[in-house]
Structure formats: C-alpha cells, structure tokens
Amino acid sequence: MISVSAVLYTTSIILILLGLYGALTRKNLIRTVISLDVIDLGVNIFLITIGYIKDGRAPIYVVGSGSLSDQAARMADPLPQSLVLTAIVIGFGVTAVALTLIMRLYEKRKTVEVSETRGLKW
Amino acid sequence: MVSPMILIALPLATAFLIVLIGSRVAARWLALAAVALLVGLAPFWFADILRNGPMSIVLADVLPPLGIAFGLDALSAGFVLLIAVSGLLVLLYSVPYIPHAGQFEGAKKAETRYYALFLLLMAGSFGLVMTKDIFNLFVFFEILCISSYILVAYSQEERSLEAGIKYMILGSIGSAFMLVAIGLSYRVAGSLAMNDIGLALAAAPHGYALLVAVLFTLGFGIEAAIFPLNTWLPDAHSSAPSSISAVLSGFVIEVALVVLVRIGISVFGTLMEPALGVLALAGVVVGELAALGQKELKRTLAFSSIGQVSIMLFAFSLGTQSGDWAGLGQLLMHTGAKSALFLVSGYFILRTGSHEIESYRGLARRMPAAAAFFSLAALSLVGMPPFFGFFTKFRIIEVAAAARSALGYAGIVVILFGTVIEAVYLFRIVRVLYGGAIEGARSDALVGIEAAAGADGATPFADGATQGALANAAGSLASAATPTRADLPALAWIAVAGFVALVLVGGFAFPWFDQALQPIAAALATL
Amino acid sequence: MRKVIGFLLIASFAFFIVSLVARDLWVDDPSQVRTLGQAAIGQTIPQSGAANTVTAIVVQFRGLDTLGEVTVLFLSALGVALLSGEFAGRGLSELFADDGGFILHYGTRLVLPLIALVGAYIVAHGHLSPGGGFPGGVLIATAVFAVLMTNAQQRLSTRLMAVIEGLAGLAFVGLGTLGLLGDKFSFLANVLPKGQLGYLFSAGIIPLIYAAVGTKVAAELSTLVTSLTGSDRDGGEDHGASSIPADTQGGAR
Structure with a gap:
C-alpha cells in the first residue's frame, strides 16, 4: 500500500522541479511567470501534505457532533493549512506585480522574449 | 516604555494612511514624521537592552511556540537603530530627489506611493531583524522583497523594468526554496520557533538537516547577494532610483546577510x-x-x-x-x-x-x-x-x-x-x-x-x-x-x-x- | 543549449533532494498531528473562542503573519497601480471594451448581489466554517470584476478603493493596538469577550479582524483589476490603444 503522503510529496517535488526547469529555460517572460506559479503550486502542495494525517478530518469544531475532545483527536494538522493560506496570498501578490512589470516592458519593447531584451540574459 | 511593536505598526499604519489621504505633501510629512519618531525611540530601546538584556515581546497574548516568537536583543536593537537612521536620511534625500526620478504618466501619484512603499520596506526590514519565528521571517522577507522589486522599477524606464523583472524572478524562486525549507523544518521539529528548529535539526539525519540548510541558504542568499546568487544585484542596484540604491546597498542586503548568518549559526549549526x-x-x-x-x-x-x-x-x-x-x-x-x-x-x-x-x-x-x-x-x-x-x-x-x-x-x-x-x-x-x-x-x-x-x-x-x-x-x-x-x-x-x-x-x-x-x-x- | 543545461541542473537538483530526504518523506502516513498543530487544536477554544482552528491560528495565534500578508496584498495593489500608470485606454482595456452580449450583460447584474452576499457570508463566518476574510474578499472582488468585464462603460474609482483599503488597513492595525492598551499589553491580543462557541458573535476580535481583512482584500483586488484594465474613473484620458495579445506567440521555438 502506497502511503498518501508519499504520493503527494512526489507530486509536489515533480511540480517544483518542472516549474524550475520552465523558469530557467523559457525565454517568454509570461511563460516564466507561469513556471513560477507552478513552483508555487508545488510548494503549497508540499506544505499542505505535511499536515496530512491518516483518517484526519477538517480542523473545525462542530457544535453538537460528539464531544469536543473526540473531534480534536481526529483533526488534521491546522498549522500547515494556515501557512499555505499565507503562502497563496503572497504568491498571488508577486504574480500580479510580475505581470504588471511585463506588461509595462511590453509597452516599451513590444516583446516579452528574454532573448530580445539585452539586460535579461543570465 | 513604548512597545517595540510600534516599529511594525507605525510604518504600516502610516503607509495605509498615506494611500488613504492620497496627497503628495501629506505623504512626505507623514513618512518623515513616522520615521523621525522611530529614530527618536530607537536609542532608548538599544540602551534599555544593553542594561536589562533581551526584551521578548508576547504577541496576541499567546506564548511561543504557538504564538510568534518576537523580540529585541542587542543585534536587532542595533539594526533597528541603523535602519531607522539611514531610512530617515534617505527620506530627507528623497523629498527633493524623487520628483526628478522618473518622467512617466502619473508620476505625481506615483510619488505618493513611493513613500508608502518606502515605509513598508522599512517595516519589512524591522520585522526581519526582530522575529525569531521562521515563518514570520518569511512574511517579512516577502514584504521587503516585493517592495524592493517595485521600487527598483520605479522610474519605469526599460532598464529598470528589466532589472525589476530579473530581480523578481530570482527572488520568487528563492522564496519558494525558503518555503520548502520551512516546511521541512516544521515537519521535523513540529514547531516554527527558530530555537526549536535548531534543536530538532541537530537531532535529525545529517542529509535532512543539510537539505534544509542548503534550501534556506539558496532562498535567503539571493537577497543577501551571496556569490553565485547575486546576478540580479548589479542591474537592480544600478537602475533603481538613487535613493533606493542607497537603501538597497546600504541596509537591505546587510540585513539579509546578518539574518542569514544568525540563522546559519543558531539553527543549522556549522553546516554552512x-x-x-x-x-x-x-x-x-x-x-x-x-x-x-x-x-x-x-x-x-x-x-x-x-x-x-x-x-x-x-x-x-x-x-x-x-x-x-x-x-x-x-x-x-x-x-x-x-x-x-x-x-x-x-x-x-x-x-x-x-x-x-x-x-x-x-x-x-x-x-x-x-x-x-x-x-x-x-x-x-x-x-x-x-x-x-x-x-x-x-x-x-x-x-x-x-x-x-x-x-x-x-x-x-x-x-x-x-x-x-x-x-x-x-x-x-x-x-x-x-x-x-x-x-x-x-x-x-x-x-x-x-x-x-x-x-x-x-x-x-x-x-x-x-x-x-x-x-x-x-x-x-x-x-x-x-x-x-x-x-x-x-x-x-x-x-x-x-x-x-x-x-x-x-x-x-x-x-x-x-x-x-x-x-x-x-x-x-x-x- | 539552454535547455540541456537547465535539464542537467534540475536533474542534479532532483537527485540531491531524493538522495537526501527520500527515506524520510516516503514513509507511512502519520496518525498523529505534530506538536504545534496539537497545541493549536487544544488552545483554539480556550484562547480564541473560534470553532475553526485554522482561523484561530491565522487571525490570532499568528496574527502578525496575517498583518504581513495583508500588507503584501496592499503592496502588490500599490505596485500594480504605480507601475501600470492605470493603463488608461491601454493595457488590457481592449479586452474589456465590449459588453459581452445581452445575456452576460444583464445576467451579471442579476447574480451580482448574490455573489457579493455569499462573499460577505464567508467573511462573517470565518471563525466558524471554512473561509474567512481572504476567500470572502476575493469573492466580493469577483463581483466587481464581472461587472467591469460585461459593461464597457463601467468605471470604478480607485480613489474610493484606496480610501476603503486604507481605512480597513488602519482598522486592522487599530484592532491590534487595542491589545496594547489593555492589561495584557500585547499586540493583537484578543481582548473582547469570546462569547459562546459556534455563535456568529463569538471569538472576540477575530470576526472584526476578518471583516477588515475581507474589506481590504476586496478593495485591493478591485484596484488591481481596475489598474490592469484601465477602467479607472479617475485615470487620464484615452491614449492610443495598444495591448498585450491574449496569446503571446513564440517561446516554443
């Protein structure tokens, strides 16, 4: 029996590496930003997997469905979930600024290709 | 004694207020007043810590590790003083300089936003030196990074936009690495407080601790401009408005470096x-x-x-x-x-x-x-x-x-x-x-x-x-x-x-x- | 060449990761929550009075992170507005230049109040059920987004949005400072009465903070969309149209 978290960890690492490959090799800046988002996605899956427990439930107390301590004993780890919430918002903020920068550069240059923008070679 | 939380709360509140008022003149004076107040307070915190030892701040009335471990010690108080003073000096320079820094549409509105961004950059730096929680560190790191991406591109010339994009791509990859390192640390330590993580990593398998250390150093090292990770720096620092170059070279990389070194010593041991x-x-x-x-x-x-x-x-x-x-x-x-x-x-x-x-x-x-x-x-x-x-x-x-x-x-x-x-x-x-x-x-x-x-x-x-x-x-x-x-x-x-x-x-x-x-x-x- | 180097780099990195942590990661699923998660589950009700432990962590135990998170959103709205110069008549405005047809145009007006209502509900119940200020705020912003997309003449005042944003941000910091005034002397402390578990009016300052966060997120996302699409009422006159093509060609060469 393959463990659920092993599958999720593998998926997340593959996503991170795919995104990294894209970010390093793509010349189109829009694609680079998409690659960055793929990395972010992988990282978020990675973080949320850390909070996975076997047969866990959502970490929310429900009044009137069993004693609170019973509920507490079956909850998944809420901490990684809250970290992911923060990480998603931060990733969103970065993407918005990145796209605006690219749009602005496109206005000046009429291209979003790295190879045609001198300063962006690295 | 005023709580050092004002170092975070005041710049944030002032930045919100600047955007709320939306006037250039008000933005200047508010920013100057807020930072001047912090400059006035910083020596007292420093002196207090030299006399009474480190000051830990309980946030949200929840003790760490459940709450965020936060506080001032001699290092953070020293850096608070340095950041506040150079921030004030650069702001004084910015007031006459920034109107000339960029000729683009909406430059007047942008000037108002410049001061808000500058204050947020300072708040990020303050948070970075004060926090003792690894995820909180990440949040302040992002505040610092994003405000510097934007400020680097402030003049909206081709070269500064390019520099901003380059800086941002490398920075985002770096922060993804940092997040993975944070996740791995929490996984092994069950805590986000740096000292808990340090203890847990010392007991963890060598390979695991090494990976955490390498990922973290890769992530943070981009901002601290450690050798192979610094390709963004010459572009960013040279095409930013000069006031921002002064800040980035003057305290931002230094703060990142010192925080990295401190975490390297206390959390990863002598690994790196x-x-x-x-x-x-x-x-x-x-x-x-x-x-x-x-x-x-x-x-x-x-x-x-x-x-x-x-x-x-x-x-x-x-x-x-x-x-x-x-x-x-x-x-x-x-x-x-x-x-x-x-x-x-x-x-x-x-x-x-x-x-x-x-x-x-x-x-x-x-x-x-x-x-x-x-x-x-x-x-x-x-x-x-x-x-x-x-x-x-x-x-x-x-x-x-x-x-x-x-x-x-x-x-x-x-x-x-x-x-x-x-x-x-x-x-x-x-x-x-x-x-x-x-x-x-x-x-x-x-x-x-x-x-x-x-x-x-x-x-x-x-x-x-x-x-x-x-x-x-x-x-x-x-x-x-x-x-x-x-x-x-x-x-x-x-x-x-x-x-x-x-x-x-x-x-x-x-x-x-x-x-x-x-x-x-x-x-x-x-x- | 670039692709080969990239591939080799990624492959070696993958090998590095797998060889270092594979044994640790590929183990059976844990049946026990980690220390801090356990503490959070245990402390949620006594310390915060919320039913949703994630909310208790996000808003109270790690409230400073959330303040930082809101600040990051604020930053990006600020940055987009600064860098776009509001893209008045430029940017993506071409895409937003038509009404989307009769059905979309009036259909949006029909569902608009419902979307906003659901958004407000999610914000208000953040301490009891999944959701909270961030998803709720985003939902409210999507209502704004839908209107902008299906109504070519619709404009939004970024000035008004900035005022709302600023006030909500000040409210968050102000609620945090409330904790400094009380006897607990702790930033972001939950000083208000916690109420009874499961009720709308419970969990002290958590719903208030989430309301501020929801308002702020909604205003910020609306500003973002407005700046990017050049639908700002306060923006300059129209300029020559130029926009990024929806599909940027090339790259796959």
Whole structure:
C-alpha cells in the first residue's frame, strides 16, 4: 500500500522541479511567470501534505457532533493549512506585480522574449 | 516604555494612511514624521537592552511556540537603530530627489506611493531583524522583497523594468526554496520557533538537516547577494532610483546577510560555514573584478557592493565572535560609505543626465561639495588610514590571521587583492571628477587655478592623470558645461553629510564604535 | 543549449533532494498531528473562542503573519497601480471594451448581489466554517470584476478603493493596538469577550479582524483589476490603444 503522503510529496517535488526547469529555460517572460506559479503550486502542495494525517478530518469544531475532545483527536494538522493560506496570498501578490512589470516592458519593447531584451540574459 | 511593536505598526499604519489621504505633501510629512519618531525611540530601546538584556515581546497574548516568537536583543536593537537612521536620511534625500526620478504618466501619484512603499520596506526590514519565528521571517522577507522589486522599477524606464523583472524572478524562486525549507523544518521539529528548529535539526539525519540548510541558504542568499546568487544585484542596484540604491546597498542586503548568518549559526549549526567562506572569497574576487570593468558609475558601485558584502560574509563565516565583531564593523562602514556614494551619484546623474563615469570629468569644479563627499566616502570604502574603512578592514585581516586556517590565510590574500582593485576603480572615478579640470588647466590656466582650489584633499590622486585621459579632457570639459537640469536643495545634502559623518566619526572615534558593536556581535551567535 | 543545461541542473537538483530526504518523506502516513498543530487544536477554544482552528491560528495565534500578508496584498495593489500608470485606454482595456452580449450583460447584474452576499457570508463566518476574510474578499472582488468585464462603460474609482483599503488597513492595525492598551499589553491580543462557541458573535476580535481583512482584500483586488484594465474613473484620458495579445506567440521555438 502506497502511503498518501508519499504520493503527494512526489507530486509536489515533480511540480517544483518542472516549474524550475520552465523558469530557467523559457525565454517568454509570461511563460516564466507561469513556471513560477507552478513552483508555487508545488510548494503549497508540499506544505499542505505535511499536515496530512491518516483518517484526519477538517480542523473545525462542530457544535453538537460528539464531544469536543473526540473531534480534536481526529483533526488534521491546522498549522500547515494556515501557512499555505499565507503562502497563496503572497504568491498571488508577486504574480500580479510580475505581470504588471511585463506588461509595462511590453509597452516599451513590444516583446516579452528574454532573448530580445539585452539586460535579461543570465 | 513604548512597545517595540510600534516599529511594525507605525510604518504600516502610516503607509495605509498615506494611500488613504492620497496627497503628495501629506505623504512626505507623514513618512518623515513616522520615521523621525522611530529614530527618536530607537536609542532608548538599544540602551534599555544593553542594561536589562533581551526584551521578548508576547504577541496576541499567546506564548511561543504557538504564538510568534518576537523580540529585541542587542543585534536587532542595533539594526533597528541603523535602519531607522539611514531610512530617515534617505527620506530627507528623497523629498527633493524623487520628483526628478522618473518622467512617466502619473508620476505625481506615483510619488505618493513611493513613500508608502518606502515605509513598508522599512517595516519589512524591522520585522526581519526582530522575529525569531521562521515563518514570520518569511512574511517579512516577502514584504521587503516585493517592495524592493517595485521600487527598483520605479522610474519605469526599460532598464529598470528589466532589472525589476530579473530581480523578481530570482527572488520568487528563492522564496519558494525558503518555503520548502520551512516546511521541512516544521515537519521535523513540529514547531516554527527558530530555537526549536535548531534543536530538532541537530537531532535529525545529517542529509535532512543539510537539505534544509542548503534550501534556506539558496532562498535567503539571493537577497543577501551571496556569490553565485547575486546576478540580479548589479542591474537592480544600478537602475533603481538613487535613493533606493542607497537603501538597497546600504541596509537591505546587510540585513539579509546578518539574518542569514544568525540563522546559519543558531539553527543549522556549522553546516554552512566553510562553504559560505569559500563563496564569500569568490564573491570578493568576482565583484571587485567586475566593478573594474564597468563604465557606469552606479554599476561600478553595485559591483563594489557585491565585493564588500562578500568581505563581511567572509568575516562572519570564520565562526568566531571576533570575526562577527569585525564583520559588523565593516557592515556599519559600508552602510555609511555606500549610501553616501549612491546618493551623490544620484545627484551627478541628475545634473549631467548621464550614467557614464567619463561624462563626469571635471564635475568637482562645479560641484565641489558633492565631489568632496564622494571622495571621502570612496576613500573610506577602499580603506585609507584615517577613515573608518581602514580600521574595519584591518580588523578583519587581523581576525583572519588569528583563525590560523587555510581559509583565513586565503581570505587575507583575497581581501588585500580586492582592496587594490577597489582602490584602482574608485580612485579612477575620483580622478575623473577632479582630473578633467586639471587637464583643462593646460589649455586654460584660470580654470586650473579654480579647480586646484576646489580640489583640496584629492589632488594627490589627480596628478597621475594619463595621456589617454588628456585626450578626452577637452571634449568632456565641453560636455560638462552643458546646462544643469536640476539642483537639489540643502535638505538632500543633510542626508549625504549624515552618511559621510558616520564614516568620518567612525574613523576618528573607532574605539568607541568598536565598544558599541561588541554586544551586538555577541548577540549574533545567540537567538 | 539552454535547455540541456537547465535539464542537467534540475536533474542534479532532483537527485540531491531524493538522495537526501527520500527515506524520510516516503514513509507511512502519520496518525498523529505534530506538536504545534496539537497545541493549536487544544488552545483554539480556550484562547480564541473560534470553532475553526485554522482561523484561530491565522487571525490570532499568528496574527502578525496575517498583518504581513495583508500588507503584501496592499503592496502588490500599490505596485500594480504605480507601475501600470492605470493603463488608461491601454493595457488590457481592449479586452474589456465590449459588453459581452445581452445575456452576460444583464445576467451579471442579476447574480451580482448574490455573489457579493455569499462573499460577505464567508467573511462573517470565518471563525466558524471554512473561509474567512481572504476567500470572502476575493469573492466580493469577483463581483466587481464581472461587472467591469460585461459593461464597457463601467468605471470604478480607485480613489474610493484606496480610501476603503486604507481605512480597513488602519482598522486592522487599530484592532491590534487595542491589545496594547489593555492589561495584557500585547499586540493583537484578543481582548473582547469570546462569547459562546459556534455563535456568529463569538471569538472576540477575530470576526472584526476578518471583516477588515475581507474589506481590504476586496478593495485591493478591485484596484488591481481596475489598474490592469484601465477602467479607472479617475485615470487620464484615452491614449492610443495598444495591448498585450491574449496569446503571446513564440517561446516554443
């Protein structure tokens, strides 16, 4: 029996590496930003997997469905979930600024290709 | 006593208020008032901590590790003081400078937003040095990074947009690595407080701890400009508005570096130190050599920042308290000298409309004060004897020799080599500033006399002007005479003078500064 | 060449990761929550009075992170507005230049109040059920987004949005400072009465903070969309149209 978290960890690492490959090799800046988002996605899956427990439930107390301590004993780890919430918002903020920068550069240059923008070679 | 939480709450609230009011004039005054208040409070916190020891702050009435471990110790209080003071000085410079920093649509609205962004950048830096929780560190790191991406691209010229994008792509990859490292740490430690993670990683399998350390260093090292991760720096620091270059080179990379070193020592043990030492030496060589080949003033200064930061990193990576002490001295010197250099070069660019060093020939004659400030800061950066830089570099070499390791001896050689190169390119700039006028004197005696009167201290470096420079002199003298674009009022010079004063006082009162740095160095190795 | 180098780099990185942590990661699923998660589950009700433990962590235990998170959003709205110069008549405005047809145009108006209502519900119940200020705020912003997309003449005042944003941000900091005034002397402390578990009016300052966050997120996202699409009422006159093509060609060469 393959463990659920092993599958999720593998998926997340593959996503991170795919995104990294894209970010390093793509010349189109829009694609680079998409690659960055793929990395972010992988990282978020990675973080949320850390909070996975076997047969866990959502970490929310429900009044009137069993004693609170019973509920507490079956909850998944809420901490990684809250970290992911923060990480998603931060990733969103970065993407918005990145796209605006690219749009602005496109206005000046009429291209979003790295190879045609001198300063962006690295 | 006011709670140090005001260091976070006040800049944030002021930034929100600036956007709410949406007026340029109000933005200036609010930002200046808020930062001035923090500058007024910072020494008291510092003094309080020296007297009573570290101050821990309980957030949300929840004790760590469940709550966020936060607090001031000697290191963070020292850095709070440094950030607040240089923030205030740069703000003073920004008020007259920023209206000239960008000609684009909506520049007036953008100026209002500049102050909000600047305050958020400061809040991010304050948070970074105060937090002892690894995820909170990430959040403040992001605030710092995103505000600097935006500020780098502020002028919205092609080169600054490019630099912003490049910085942002590398920065985002770095923060993804950091998040993975944070996840791995939480997985093994079950906690996000740095000291818990340190204990858990020490007990974890070696490979696991190594991966966490490497990922974290990769992530944070991008902002701290550690050698192979610093490709964004020359572009970003050179194409940002000069006030922002001064901030980025003046305290942002330093804060990132110190926080990285501190976490390296307290959380990862000695896992990364030897590698960082080698990378630091490579950074000195690469940074200084690259600076030598630059034609633009701000690019030269940016590459020089790579070299200087690497010198600090080398001192920190020696792993002794005296090494940390020496590194902090160098850091303080670099903040003063490099901020002054960038602010003055912003003025040069403003007046001449050119980034090229060659086009500044003979500027000293027209702007004696600016050239003098520039030369003083440059002399200190190189490490000329009566200045701050001499003592700090000397101290680092002393410490490296005392380490009695191969890395230490290699470090001495590399730092001396770097100093020679630094002297070559910085004196070349100083010579251009003064030299053009003196070359011109051969064709016009009157101008020469004026220049010699204005050149005072820097004349020794000017008399070695080469024949090649002679050929350029006449042409550049003509270009130097083009009408000036804009001038900066006295307010901006207060800022420059403040940074230069730090460098001068640091040299003449070195023992006193040294004394003040000692508790800070002691706090670096503890959490 | 670039691709080969990239591939080798990634492959070696993958090898590095797998060889270092594979044994640790590929183990059986844990049946026990980690220390801090356990503490959070245990402390949620006594310390915060919320039913949703994630909310208790996000808003109270790690409230400073959330303040930082809101600040990051604020930053990006600020940055987009600064860098776009509001893209008045430029940017993506071409895409927003038509009404999307009769059905979309009026259909949006029909569902608009419902979307906003659901958004407000999610914000208000953040301490009891999944959701909270961030998803709720985003939902409210999508209502704004839909209107902008299906109504070519519709404009939004970024000035008004900035005022709302600023006030909500000040409210968050102000609620945090409330904790400094009380006897607990702790930033972001939950000083208000906690009420009874499971009720709308419970969990002290948590719903208030989430309301501020929801308002702020909604205003910020609306500003973002407005700046990017050039639908700002306060923006400059129209300029020559130029926009990024929806599909940027190339790259796959």
